[in-house]
Amino acid sequence: MNYEAVIGLEVHVQIKTHSKVFTRVAAGYGHAPNTLTDPVVLALPGTLPVMNKAALDAIIKAGLLLGCDIAPVCKWDRKQYFYPDSPKNYQISQYDQPMCLNGSVEIELPGAARNVMGEHKTIPLTRIHLEEDVGKLNHHATDSLVDYNRAGTPLMEIVSEPAMHTADEAFAYLTSIRNTMIYGGISDCDMEKGQLRCDANISIRPVGETKLGTKVELKNLNSISFVRDGIAHEIKRQLAVVAAGGKLIQETRDYDGEAGVSQSLRSKEMAHDYRYFPDPDLMPVRVDDAWKQQLRAECPELPFVKQRRFLADYQIPYTITSVLIPDRELSDYFEGAAQLAGPGKAQAVGNWIANDLLRELGAAKLPLSASKVSPAHLAALVQLIDGGTLLNAAAKEVFAEMFTTGEMPAAIIARRGLAAAPTDAGELETWCRESIAVNAKALAEFKAGKDSAINAFKGPVMKAAKGKANPKLVDETLRRLLAAM
Numbered sequence: 001m002n003y004e005a006v007i008g009l010e011v012h013v014q015i016k017t018h019s020k021v022f023t024r025v026a027a028g029y030g031h032a033p034n035t036l037t038d039p040v041v042l043a044l045p046g047t048l049p050v051m052n053k054a055a056l057d058a059i060i061k062a063g064l065l066l067g068c069d070i071a072p073v074c075k076w077d078r079k080q081y082f083y084p085d086s087p088k089n090y091q092i093s094q095y096d097q098p099m100c101l102n103g104s105v106e107i108e109l110p111g112a113a114r115n116v117m118g119e120h121k122t123i124p125l126t127r128i129h130l131e132e133d134v135g136k137l138n139h140h141a142t143d144s145l146v147d148y149n150r151a152g153t154p155l156m157e158i159v160s161e162p163a164m165h166t167a168d169e170a171f172a173y174l175t176s177i178r179n180t181m182i183y184g185g186i187s188d189c190d191m192e193k194g195q196l197r198c199d200a201n202i203s204i205r206p207v208g209e210t211k212l213g214t215k216v217e218l219k220n221l222n223s224i225s226f227v228r229d230g231i232a233h234e235i236k237r238q239l240a241v242v243a244a245g246g247k248l249i250q251e252t253r254d255y256d257g258e259a260g261v262s263q264s265l266r267s268k269e270m271a272h273d274y275r276y277f278p279d280p281d282l283m284p285v286r287v288d289d290a291w292k293q294q295l296r297a298e299c300p301e302l303p304f305v306k307q308r309r310f311l312a313d314y315q316i317p318y319t320i321t322s323v324l325i326p327d328r329e330l331s332d333y334f335e336g337a338a339q340l341a342g343p344g345k346a347q348a349v350g351n352w353i354a355n356d357l358l359r360e361l362g363a364a365k366l367p368l369s370a371s372k373v374s375p376a377h378l379a380a381l382v383q384l385i386d387g388g389t390l391l392n393a394a395a396k397e398v399f400a401e402m403f404t405t406g407e408m409p410a411a412i413i414a415r416r417g418l419a420a421a422p423t424d425a426g427e428l429e430t431w432c433r434e435s436i437a438v439n440a441k442a443l444a445e446f447k448a449g450k451d452s453a454i455n456a457f458k459g460p461v462m463k464a465a466k467g468k469a470n471p472k473l474v475d476e477t478l479r480r481l482l483a484a485m
Helices: 053-065 167-183 224-243 289-296 303-314 318-324 328-341 346-364 375-386 392-405 409-416 425-437 440-447 451-464 471-483
Strands: 003-014 077-080 090-093 104-108 120-132 136-139 144-147 154-160 196-206 216-221 251-256 261-267
Touching (some): 053 120, 167 196, 167 224, 167 303, 303 328, 318 328, 328 375, 346 392, 375 409, 392 409, 440 451
Antiparallel strands (some): 077 090
């Protein structure tokens, strides 16, 4: 019998706000334990929560980015559970009236080859709701200590429908959510800092069956790669159990990404009775059209929308867009440079960013914001190369110095005498004719429609010119001569 996997993800995203969700105490990471607390966070008697509007703005914005229906009214509920990292012994959350319903996440699956765009599909969402995060337990050899710095941080829970069927789809889904939240300025989504956390629900069922199988929940997945690997491991484990005649049980399992193994944490776990009831200290939130329109105006272009636009408007290959699009700052940098460089130069700009700028930034361990090479620098460099003032070999030297000093390329060229020497038109034509004459195979291929065959003529021409011929003039001269044959 053939089986298919069914996967649903519950993704928790910490919202990037200055203060916590129900108090003015600062939200943050990396501080000394229990320093980001106050009487509200610690649930001392007599304290009352006060709603943080920035957190509400963020979840509404997230809902708009993901095409959700924004509820006109949502309320707050107390979710009762007893853990040492929950000071109040309940969590303020949203139960039956969440902020966002429905919506979807667009994903891109791996292509048949690394440089080919893969299939795009959408994964439907059930809901997005806002709640407060809990503290963190730090386990030691003989004790466990609780740090309440994280407690009260605004937390979104994005719940998918059980609509994914492979580990690659789950990986693509998480990657898409991460990119969207970063684009929107909603969260930095650093999994090492706990800003993006994921629980995966996995079951298998016979192909063609509509009823869900026995669900297993994977916990403690602390990287997107571990989510993919953990799901693949769990699918394989469940198939092996069924193949051996065993019976799957509903349980929660812990996946060790380093060792690639999982173990059972809790078995026979059914639906919890959290005894939800409306929080009496918080008023319901009403979201009118004016509020939504204000936030809609702040929503950026989504990553995949931008990718399709770049492919269409700038005619750059997928290999370049796949580097640019995941980073909003980098894609904006590219677009600024491409527009300054002018028509037809976008691919050259993209190549310099993907191959040279990112390499130098990585070697120097610098963020893009610290780069001395601005879009104007890069556009000027591409224009000088395209115009024949600068040859490609010398351009590498100019870029390296430009990256170090921040000097404009024209000034570097003038100071170091790197301008290309002018080539006599008659001499260039002679070299081109000679190259064509001795390469009958390339000539036949070019005449048969293989445009790239022209490159076979360029090497001998550049060799005859001792590397100083203008590549653009070489290409133009060769094409003129070939067209006349």
